[in-house]
Amino acid sequence: MVVTRVIDQYLVYCKEMCSDFEPLGRGSLGTILETCKASTRKSLQGIDYFAAAADEAFDENLKRARFYLKSDYKVRVSKSSSIVDHYCIYALSDPKKTDFAQECEHEHDDFCNECSNLTSPLNKVEQMLKEAEKDDELWDRTAKKFQSFRQSIEAWKTYLLRSINQDLCRENLLDKLANNEIYTNLDWTMKFLPVKSREHQSEFFGKRDIS
Secondary structure, three states: OHHHHHHHHHHHHHHHHOOOOOOOOHHHHHHHHHHOOOOOOOOOOOOOHHHHHHHHHHHHHHHHHHHHHHOOHHHHOEOOOOEHHHEHHHHHOOOOOHHHOOOOOOOOOEOOHHHHHHHHHHHHHHHHHHHHOOOHHHHHHHHHHHHHHHHHHHHHHHHHHHHHHHHHHHHHHHHOOOOOOOOOOOOOOOOOOOHHHHOOHHHHHOOOOOO
16 A cells, blocks of 8 residues: 555656656556655645545554454454454355354344454445556556455454464363373474584584584
8 A cells, every 4th residue: 555655656646746747657656666666655634634544544453453353353253243353153154065064043144243343445446446556567567466455354353263263272171180090292294303412502502522
């Protein structure tokens, strides 16, 4: 979003100052800004305050959505909920394989305002990109980048959902654990690193004479 704003401001400036000047295309300008990161400053003087307030509200929704996924979302997910985003059994069920799916006896007619703070801005960004980009080549490039960013965000939310479901299963096993039983968690991704690999280089080479 910042790159697009900088390009728009630059094109408007070139048009106002010198109408005969032909600036570079949006694709070339975007490549330059990606290579040389530009710093931005806020200045609301002379700007429509309604547009400025809408811009701040948009950024605030994204910040709230990020904070929500890192905090309250883990608490609200459960095995029974009328909200689709909070119902882990519904979200993790496979629609094509009945062995990996579970039916529920209630409707999912409620919604979460905090979860909508994540989907609504992404949908608005996609709609704004479609309206702004008229060139097919630029639109294809922009759409691929946007979909890549969106998939990364949704993958993070999916990972949180799976980890919460695993924690719920672990809690269920611990509740049913008998007095003569133990619980062992074996994770295939665990690695036991030697102590020397976690030491500083100076400490490691200080032991080279030790057999």
